[in-house]
Amino acid sequence: MVDYSNARVLMIATDGFEQDELFGPRKALLDVGVTVTLASLKTDPITGEKGGEKGESITPDALVSDVDPAEYQALVLPGGVGNPDTLRMDARTVEIVKAFVDADKIVAAICHAPWLLIEADVVDGKRATSWPSVRTDLANAGASVLDEEVVIDGKLITSRKPDDIPAFNRAVLEALSDA
Template identity: 45%
Template sequence: MPNIQDAKILIITTHGFEQSELEFPRDQLRAKGAEVQVATLDGKAAKGWEGSDWGREAEADLKIADAKIADYDALVIPGGQINPDLLRVEKDVVSLVKDFVTSGKIVAAVCHAPWVLVEAGVVKDREMTSYHSIRTDVENAGARWVDQSVAVSNGIVTSRNPDDLKDFVAKIVEEIEEGKHDRDAA
């Protein structure tokens, strides 16, 4: 069985990520022993959004376009309104998400980040949750939306908002330790 201490996790982001939705998973997963790397569109630090203004920067380890799926056990996408809206129009991002899903690796998205999963065409027939304002988008893409702190569907983990982050991280760890997930192709 895989162990979280042996896991390598990729977080993809750009400017406007919800501060806690990047920092909490990154820091908690690192504290549990996982190697966590942050990838941005340009390979440079990205600025978060906290409350009603810009927040702190998150250092980047690499460009999203340079990320190799074989190097990672899981992909985490923080929310916020701005971050996933910018990410979902990037060909490299959509392709990376599809490839993670079709390879059976864990994909976790919180708040508005399920927008990226919708764009990648990987939500049909899955039980998912998200920030309430994008519920219709998730449902229109074919997912069964649920109002709970965390939903998991064959290795895809989703949560609603920053209040759910403890459950979100716990489920990511649980899914990684379960191992590779066989699933229908995206």
């Protein structure tokens, strides 16, 4: 049995996150004893979406501006359309994504979240997947794009959609167990 009690994972999200892509991985991590910090652009509750409809809200634990990437072993980025589109316009969020990759830490992005990887300029030469509408952006940024439920390239983990969450969660937990 793997002891995850010392593992610390950062999740970054804002309004418009895909509900299942935040709550599913977060629960899987918390259930095995990982400490999860949810950071956002504001401290007020953020609201997700599910199937294009307004979803559940959650109150962030921290502001993106206060996050120190050195305190975490992994970064998990949920999708949704509005969430990563807003976050990729925030310079500090993009710096954090780049800092995790530069430090060779686990970075896991699902659905539309690879937009943040593209914005941080960290996918050139990497294998990755995403929601279908993001794949051209990934390819244009230099990634080799695959259509698989989870693609692992070193410590970069990407998945396509909510249906892939079980495989995404397994990949993140396996990477943490190796870290």
